C-alpha cells in the first residue's frame with residue numbers, strides 16, 4: 077500500500093533532518109552555546125569581553141573570551157575545572173553544572189573564530 081509505505085518512511089527522514097540541522101560540532105559540545113552566550117552576557121560581561129572577536133582589554137585584567145578560546149589551554153576539561161572554583165569575586169552565584177556546560181560550549185565555539193566575510 078503506497079500510503080502506508082510513505083508513512084513508515086517518514087520518521088527516519090525526520091530524524092535525519094534533525095541530525096543534519098544541528099550545528100556540525102554540537103555532538104561534541106558539553107552544552108548549548110546559545111544559552112551559554114546569554115549567560116555569559118549576564119554573568120561574565122562585567123569583567124570579560126564575551127563576544128566573538130572581542131579581544132580588547134577588559135575590566136580587572138580579565139582575558140577576553142576570544143583570547144581564552146584561542147589559548148592552548150582551552151579544553152572542555154580545563155574550562156570546567158576552572159569554572160568549578162570561583163575566580164576573583166566571580167561568579168558570585170555559582171554556576172550549576174548545566175550552566176557550566178553551556179558556557180564551556182560557548183567558549184569552545186569561539187575557538188578559531190574569524191570575522192565573517
Ligand code: HEC
Nearest residue numbers: 119120122123136137138139144158163164165166167179
Ligand atoms: C569580577 C570580574 C569577573 C567576572 C564577573 C568573571 N570573571 Fe572570569 N576572570 C576574571 C579575571 C580577573 C581573570 C584572570 C585572573 C584569573 O585567572 O583568575 C579571569 C579569568 C577567567 C578564565 C581563565 C582564562 C585563562 O587564563 O585561562 C575563564 C575561563 C573565565 N574567567 C571565565 C569566566 C566566566 C565563564 C564568567 C561568567 C560566568 C566569568 N569568568 C566572570 C574576572 C572575572
